[in-house]
Amino acid sequence: MKYRYSPIDSDKFASAFLFDDAIELEKERDKPPLKCLIYGEPGTGxxxxxxxxxxxxxxxxxKYLFDLELGSTFLAREFNHRFKVLRPRSEVRINELILSQLEFLKKRDDCKTIILDSISVFENFLKQERLEFRRSGGKSGRRDPFATIAIADHAPKNLDIFNLMRELIWCDCSVIITAQSANLWKDMEVIGKKANCSEEVHYWFDYILHFKFSEPNLYYCIVEKCRSGIFKKGDIIEFPTYKKLVEGVKHERKNKPLSSQSEEQ
Incomplete structure (x- = not known):
């Protein structure tokens, strides 16, 4: 069997990529874009x-916020946080909506930060869409109101998630994805917490932060991943901000009152 290979058009190849000096590119960015996955219980900030x-x-x-949990207006009212809100309509496919809006945001010079709140709700939307597809009969047209999600349904769901993550990470701006908290199990016992989302999602981000809250009025996060190495796994950041992530500001654990609390929760 013979295979034919088309010659590579160097002009088209060059136009498809941007070749920059990495060091010079970072020098130009006084506010480097960060890709963050943050998770925690409700009310942890x-x-x-x-x-x-x-x-x-x-x-x-x-900032542009995909508000899938419909809870952002409280922050604007109580704390005067300024951001643009994008909310889905129930009659459209959530994945197609977000991807189309991302194409729109990429063309806007003012878009510096994109927030997806939350990936857990997004995945639930995908499962519900797939379930409705199966119950409607799908391509066969044979309706089955008692149909449930099968193993074969995970492939299209994972592809939708992959496409979304790819488009988000390729955005030349900061990206923050929130997730709900879920139990981490081992040998039938709960050994901790994890982000309630597909495992594949974790590998895309510069930071993975576990948010917690303790009295009186102290909210903080525990670093689970830091690609730059500024923070180590297990470092605690009190009242975390973007500025602290960039500068590497963290809690100085002298007598470890905070870390003890985090281990107990």
């Missing part, structure tokens, strides 16, 4: 952290 105003140490403005 995840969306507060993501939408914090730039002058207060937050991520660069302007």
């Amino acid at each position: 995840k969306t507060y952290f993501a939408t914090m105003n730039e002058e207060d140490g937050g991520f660069p403005d302007t």
Whole structure:
């Protein structure tokens, strides 16, 4: 069997990529774009952290928030956080909506930060869409109101998630994805917490942060991943901000009162 290979068009290849000097590119960025996955229980400050105003140490403005949990207006009202809100309509496919809006945002010079709140709700949307597809009969047209999600349904769901992650990470701006908290099991016992999302999602990000809250009025996060090496796994950041992530500011654990609390929770 013979195979034919088309010659590579060097002009088209060059136009498809941007070749820059990595060191010079980073020097030009006084506010480097970060890709963050943050998770925790409700009320631990995840969306507060993501939408914090730039002058207060937050991520660069302007921010665009995909509000799948419909809880962002509280932050705007109570804390005067400024951001643009994009909310889905129930009659459209959530994945197609977000991807189309990302194409729109990529063309906007003012888009400096994109927030998806939350990936857990997004995945639930995908499961529900797949379930409705099966119950409607899908391509066969044979309706089955008692149909359930099968193993074969995970492939299209994972492909949708992969496509979304790829488009988000390729955005030349900061990206924050929130997730709900889920139990981490081992040998039938709960040994900790994890982000309630597909395992594949974890590998895309510069930071993975576990948000927690302790009295009186102290919210903090535990670093689970830091690609730059500024923080080590297990480091604690009190009142985390974008500025602290860039500068490497963390809690000085002298007598470890905070770390003890984090291990108990």
